[in-house]
Amino acid sequence: MANQVQVAITPASVVEVAQETPDTFTLLFDLHDGRSTKDFKPGQFNMLYLPGIGEVPISIASSHSERRLMHTVRSVGTVTTLLAKLKPGAKLGIRGPFGKTWPVKEAFGKQLVVIAGGLGLPPLRPVILDATAKPESFDGVKILYGARTPSDLIFQPEFPTWKKAKGCEFLVTVDRGDPKWKGRVGVVTTLFPVAGIKPSQAIAFVCGPELMIKFVIQDLIKMGVSKEKIFVSMERNMKCGVGTCGHCQLGPNFICKDGPVFAYPRIERFFPRSGV
Secondary structure (H helix, E strand, C coil), X not given: CCCCCCCCCEEEEEEEEEEEECCEEEEEEEECCCCCHHHCCCXXXXXXXXXXXXXXXXXXXXXXXXXXXXXXXXXXXXXXXXHCCCCCCCEEEEEEEECCCCCCHHHCCCEEEEEEEHHHHHHHHHHHHHHHHCHHHCCCEEEEEEECCHHHCCCHHHHHHHHHCCCEEEEEEECCCCCCCCCEECCHHHHHHHHCCCCCCXXXXXXXXXXXXXXXXXXXXHHCCCHHHXXXXXCCCXXXXXXXXXXXXXXXXXXXXXXCEEEHHHHHHHCCCCCC
């Protein structure tokens, strides 16, 4: 069941709603078809469906070790604006999971470097939870997270746990601070020199805005990290989830079906504005 693509819409109920930032919120769901979080893998996404309104692709933010399916959403359009208004007990539909996963097993024995920018953190949260729960599986875990401002940081209640995890280093930066911010200021790549990345041992999982991904990849390669050890999660205007509508095509690839997680060499030729 875990490897089957669920094309049919599954009814689900909202159990909890958490406001992460002024425009970003997290929904926890109960599914009505008997599936659990074990049926949804890190890096995959679901289509969240509101009857009579439409559906949107949202990355899975929950780990298989958690009880309920979790999605973190930014309110930017008609469907997401209405999703933001849902209360516990509300019903909606879920179609999925879709897409390729983060190659976590390939990272065993290597230094796992997780790099997230802005809303790129939710797709990596399942990887972070698994890595911090079993850090002995890796030759160190580095978690580097950047956001525009302190008010744009999501999952802040989880930061202390990630910081204290054995064998893990969690670093945060913001592009612009405020009078209350006492942490680092700068883009996420400014964390590289202080993160203790070992290029020959590193395998990097990267998610965030495409311009941020561009510079992250560029700097990782300059440091000596192999292109083959850099994996990115891409976003496009996905509509169907199964590679038939063509909205998310990137070269010969369909983000929804062939991604959203790609080894960088596979999409290097078609990566927008990469210059890498």
